[in-house]
Amino acid sequence: MNRTGLFIALSLALVIGVLFGVYPELDLKLAALFYDSHTRSFPVKLDGYAAFARDAAMWVAWGIALPSIVALVVKLIRPDRPLLVKGRTMAFLLLTLSLSAGVLTNFTFKSYWGRPRPVVVTEFGGDMQFVPWWDPRGGCGRNCSFFSGEGATAFWTLAPAALTPPAIRPVAYGAAVLFGIATSVLRMAFGGHFFTDIAAAGLVTFIVIWLLHGYIYRWPSTRLTDAGIDAALTRFAWPGYRLMRRIFGRRQPDTSPAA
Numbered sequence: 001m002n003r004t005g006l007f008i009a010l011s012l013a014l015v016i017g018v019l020f021g022v023y024p025e026l027d028l029k030l031a032a033l034f035y036d037s038h039t040r041s042f043p044v045k046l047d048g049y050a051a052f053a054r055d056a057a058m059w060v061a062w063g064i065a066l067p068s069i070v071a072l073v074v075k076l077i078r079p080d081r082p083l084l085v086k087g088r089t090m091a092f093l094l095l096t097l098s099l100s101a102g103v104l105t106n107f108t109f110k111s112y113w114g115r116p117r118p119v120v121v122t123e124f125g126g127d128m129q130f131v132p133w134w135d136p137r138g139g140c141g142r143n144c145s146f147f148s149g150e151g152a153t154a155f156w157t158l159a160p161a162a163l164t165p166p167a168i169r170p171v172a173y174g175a176a177v178l179f180g181i182a183t184s185v186l187r188m189a190f191g192g193h194f195f196t197d198i199a200a201a202g203l204v205t206f207i208v209i210w211l212l213h214g215y216i217y218r219w220p221s222t223r224l225t226d227a228g229i230d231a232a233l234t235r236f237a238w239p240g241y242r243l244m245r246r247i248f249g250r251r252q253p254d255t256s257p258a259a
Helices: 003-022 025-032 048-077 087-103 105-112 149-155 158-162 169-189 195-218 226-247
Strands: none
Touching: 003 025, 003 195, 025 195, 048 087, 048 149, 048 169, 048 226, 087 105, 087 149, 087 158, 087 195, 087 226, 105 149, 149 169, 149 195, 158 169, 158 195, 169 195
């Protein structure tokens, strides 16, 4: 997670954004590679193995996040116990996943950026007008094409890759990028997204990861500690924990953070 990576990501975003902004038909040409004009469909969408691979990719990503999710839930229920996962690891993984694959994708762009998916535009047998990536005025009302939520989730594996030991980190980064590309291309083959949808997913996810890695790990003015995160969650969850103990008739020991 160095400045070189950020420079590459921003450069790619500029090149792709300008190129596909000036020549939006490139998105249609790339999507057409997966379209069968004889059957007027995206054949891969009907393939059971491809559907399984699509689901499996999401299982892999969420499986990586699961220990941190469990650690957070357990900590909120039992704030008197230490976190099961390192505080910074948990915060970094869950915040990057929530922002990239949740807030920015599904709750922001996909809800308010009306770009139709390839499968529903007139060029591929649908009834909606194609619009370039920069135009939010498309006919899609909800769960729209820009940008890819599954692509963002797959590229999010760059976050756990950033926490691997330095000796294997380049390999982990390469595996995460390949995983994100493979998952995203599969979404294109299903007719679910244009190239710019998956490119935006990967680039936005990387930038979110880069910024939060700097905030949590690298920048001296904001750097967090595992103990500090554990203590903050304890303070947050303690009132609710104490209330539940009283409701269920248990004697509360005097071990609160303020004691």
